[in-house]
Structures are given as structure tokens and as C-alpha cells.
Amino acid sequence: MTNAAVVILAGTESHADTGRLVNGLETAREFAETDGDDVELIFDGAGTQWIPELEDEGSDYHDLYDAVREDAAACDFCTGAFGVRDAVDDATVSTLGEHDGHPSLRSLVDDGYEVLTF
Template identity: 75%
Template sequence: MAKAAIVILAGTESHADNGRVVNGLEAAKEFAENDGDELELIFDGAGTQWIPELEDEDHDYHDLYASVSESASACDYCAGAFGVDDAIQDAGVVTIDEHEGHPSIRSLVDDDYEIITF
């Protein structure tokens, strides 16, 4: 049994960012497909901008995102800072504000999650 926290930090501005989010989603999917694994998929920082884009059914990677979206959450502070808080709420994605408005990475480490960033 593996415990993984995939943290998407990549923004939406470049081809490299697109590659990072796809790699992060593929990694998340691999954990999600393995019975017994525990997955947390966190969109943080500029990564919060991906949620409204990936929620669009016409997006090239919508299906990949949809396959792991039930594990998705977003940084509450960053969703507001990047202007996507309403879109994230509309998508039904939970926002996390455990540590000064942000997800608590320390709590994940304390719960024995491997932290993997993209």
C-alpha cells in the first residue's frame, strides 16, 4: 500500500507547464488505479488555474483529469489569489485551508504520504 500526495504547482502559461500537469495527472491515475493505495491530488499555487481548464469537456486532458478528480482538492488561499475560486467552487472541488489558508504539507508527511510535486 502506497500513500502519495501529488501536488500540481505548474501554471497554465507554457508548453512545459502543460507537460507537468499531464505527468502529474498520469502519476495520480497510476495510484488511483491500484487498490489499497491512498491518493491526495492537490492543486496549489498557480496549479489552481488548471481546475477550470480541465473541467472543460473539450480540453484534451479532461478525461484524464476526470479519472482522478474525485481525489482532487485545491489550496483555498491560492484559488483566490489566482482568481479561480468561483470556478473551483462551481466544479465542486474541495478547497483546503489547514495552515494559514494553505494545505498542510507537514500533516501529509506526518501521515506518511510521499509528496510528489509537478
């Protein structure tokens, strides 16, 4: 059994960012599809900007996102800082703010999660 936290930090501005997003989503899906593994998918920083795009059924990556959506959460502070709070709320993606409004990666490590950043 493996516990993994996949953290998407890549923004939406470049081809490289898109590659990091897709690699992160693929990694999250691999953990989600493996019996006994547990995965947390966290959109943090500029990565929060992906949520409204991925919620669009016309997105090239919507199906990949949809496969791991139930494991997804977003940084509470960053959804506001990057102007996507309403879209994240509309998508009913939960927000995390245990550490000064941000997700507590320390807590995940303490709980035995490997933290993978993209």
C-alpha cells in the same frame, strides 16, 4: 500500500507547464488505479488555474483529470490569489486551508504520504 500526495504547482502559461500537469495527473491516476494505494491530488499555487480548464469537457486532458477528480482538492488561499475561486466552487472541488489558508503538506507527511510535486 502506498500513500501519495500529488501536488500540481505548474501554471497554465507554457508547454512545459502542460507537461508537468499531465505527468502529475498520470502519476495520480496510476496510484488511484492500484489496489491498496491512496492518493491525494492537490492543485496549489498557479496550479489552481488548471481546474476551470480541466473541467471543460473539450479539454485535451479532461478525461485524464476526470479519472482522478474525486481525489482532487485545491489550495483555499491560492484559488482566490489566482482568480479561480468561483470556478473551483462551481466545480465542487474541495479546498484545503489547514496551514494559514494553504494545504498542510506537513500533515500529509506526518500521515505517511509521499509528497510528489509537479
